Amino acid sequence: MQTPPVEQTTKPVTWWHNSVVYQIYPRSFCDSNGDGIGDIPGIISKLDYLEKLGVDVIWLSPVYKSPMDDNGYDISDYQDIAPEFGTLEDMLELLKLAKARGIRIIMDLVVNHSSDEHEWFKQARKSRDNPYRDYFIWRDGKGDGDLPDDQGSVFGGPAWEYDEQTQAYFYHQFSKRQPDLNWENPKVQDEVHKMMNWWLDKGIGGFRLDVIDLIGKDVDKGIRGNGPRLHPLLKEMNLATFGNRDVLTVGETWDATPETAKLYSNPERNELSMIFQFEHITLSWKGGDKWQPIELDLKAFKQVMTRWQTELSDQGWNSLFWNNHDLPRAVSKYGDDGEYRVKSAKMLATALHLLKGTPYIYQGEELGMTNVAFDSIDDYRDIETLNLYAERVAQGVDPKAMLAAIHENSRDNARTPMHWNNQIHAGFTTGQPWLALNPNYPQINAADALGDENSTFYHYQTLISLRKQFPIIVYGSFRAVEPDHEAVFAYLREFEGQQLLVVANFSAQKQQLLLPKELHGRSGECLIQNQPVESQLVDNLSLDAYESFALLLN
Structure with missing residues (x-):
């Protein structure tokens, strides 16, 4: 039985409600000077590409001065730029040129800890x-x-x-070279707030706040995330810095639930715009251990997504993402990176982008870039991957089994350099890349995608455009369709008398989807699909492998 839709009222429009964010991992995006490391001038050289894609916001992973023990998430100077990435003048030029294209920059800010060289x-x-x-x-x-x-x-x-x-x-909760800051010291708070305002005055569009749920920790009680002081500290930060500015703030919160998400993102509480929650991500970790990967249970996934969509419907705001710099490539994790790579990448994009919330695209996701499987642990660079490999093998884990887990979940899957063309080093650099490229770059790259009107790139471009055109995508309520189906994720968005039906087959097998009686015989306009679709609905839909579409019903 279908549950009735939640009554939906039009909310005041906030610019980031219909925005789409593109995450750049600077080290791996584009190298302008041939040293093998991506940099800010390299990002500037690709702004036209991002403008063509249609994104409104760039989330820039850290470019601050750093000894790079954790690739920039260990900051030694919050108000300077790492030499390998460029200069402060380069950063200001990026802000200026991005703004000219209607693109804002949000900076990744790490204030739970600093570098030991700070x-x-x-x-x-x-x-x-x-x-x-x-x-x-x-x-x-x-x-x-x-x-x-x-x-x-x-x-x-x-x-x-x-x-x-x-x-x-x-x-230190992370590397021993990343000592935790003491947020119980008011001087720490004042220093951080002063630094944040310095950047905001430079014209940035907001912050992504790394592991922000850890700043309220109570070390002596063993409380790390969601400590008793967390929300008071965030309220103080809001009041002292970005609260009266028209910017986007998103917090990384690994242990968040829909209930705690409301504390962060309910506008009346004056904390953050939204958070990243990871409940859907950890479903494929056995016992919460990423080094014991398991298959995604789609029914469980749908339950998680439905809960977040409905419980935050009018008291907060969702972030929507499949992957980032810490997570494996979406098409390898949730789709099929072989025969159905393009089709399943489009399906994953459709299923996610038509939900309520702000979508985040990780660099290369729009190309359908895949995980990499290096033959040797020596080819990896990620500190977490290297440390945990050594630790688990010393504990008796089979090295081959650990390497297989790394092939699936290592952070370096997302960090291999961006594929710009099919030339040497994929056009990323003229030098030696800091991390080896995925060897499939001759088949998967931006140049080829831009020349193919049926590519994943243009599918993402269409989804971004649709979010600008249809308020139902931004503000519509959510209702699951056949929530117990084991292979198909389908839902209805409803807003001001309109209905949008979204259907996504997460399997390589043909599937049947029984629609609710109210939809039988309805027709509609197909907004997006990854294969030809009939505009007339029947009671029992037949879906091909990884088929997806969205119908705006008449």
């Missing part, structure tokens, strides 16, 4: 009474292995590292 930390470890000491989290110890507690680092090993100079342990 001046604050260099000062903090000089002495116990240094003014910067309490910018970080310290506990007494003798360095004899008697750690303050048994908390582990996300990247492997303990979360405590001994400092010989001051004979104390400092806390």
Whole structure:
């Protein structure tokens, strides 16, 4: 039985409601000077490409000064640019030229931790009474292995590292070169707020806030995410920085639920525009362990997506994404990166982009780029991948099994350089790439996609255009169709008397989809499809492998 649609009212239009965001991982996007590392001038050279795609926003992964222990997510100077990426002048030029094309830049900001080469930390470890000491989290110890507690680092090993100079342990949830900031110190808050305003005054369009749910931690109680101080700290940040500015803010929150998402993104609470939630991502991790990948249970996936669509319908806002710099390539994870690569990539795009929320495209997703399977662990560069491989193998895990898990879920799957053409190094660089390319770039690249009107690129372009044209896509309510189907994700969007039916077959087999009686015999305008579609609905739809379409019903 179909549930009745939620009554939908028109909300005040906010610019990011119908925007589409494109994430750039600068190190792997485009290299302008032949050193093998992508840079800001390289991004500038591709703005026309992004304008053609139609995106409104670029989410720029960190370009701040950094020793690159974690590829820029370890910041040593928040108000300068890493030399390998360019200069501050290059960054300001990017802002200016992107703005001229109607594209805003949101910067990736990491304030849960800094680099151990940040001046604050260099000062903090000089002495116990240094003014910067309490910018970080310290506990007494003798360095004899008697750690303050048994908390582990996300990247492997303990979360405590001994400092010989001051004979104390400092806390780090990630690499030992990424010490956690002490957000209980008002001076830390003031410094961060001042820095954020400095960037906002430069004209950026907002922030993506890395692991922001960790800043409210209570270390002594072992509480990492969603600590008691989290939301008060975010309210203070909002008030002191972006609250009165017309910008987009999105927080990375790995443990968020629809209930906690409302705390972040309900406009009345004055915190963030939206968050990234990962409940749909972790469904394919056995027991929450990404190194034990399992097949996606589509029924469970649909339950998750339905809950987020309905529970945030009028009290918050959703982000919509399949992949990012930390996640595997969508078409390899959820589609078919072989025979049906193009068709399944289009299906995945349709299923996601026609939901309610702001869609995020990760660089190369619009080309249907795939995971890479390097033969040796030595070919990988990601600190998490390398650390966890060594740790698990030392614990007795079969190296071949661990490498297979890496082929599926390593962060380097997303980080191989962008494929611009079929020439040497895919047109990414004239030098030696910092990370090896996926060897399939001669078959999958931007130049070929732009020359093929049936390519995945133009499918994404159409989806972006549709979001601008049809308020039902932006503001319509959501209703699942045949939610127990094991292979098809179908739903109705409804708004001001209009109905949009979206159907996506997630399998390589033909499927049947029983439609609700109210739709029998209805016809409509096909807004997008990945194969020819009949505009007249029958009660039981027959779907080909990975078939998808959207009908605006008459």
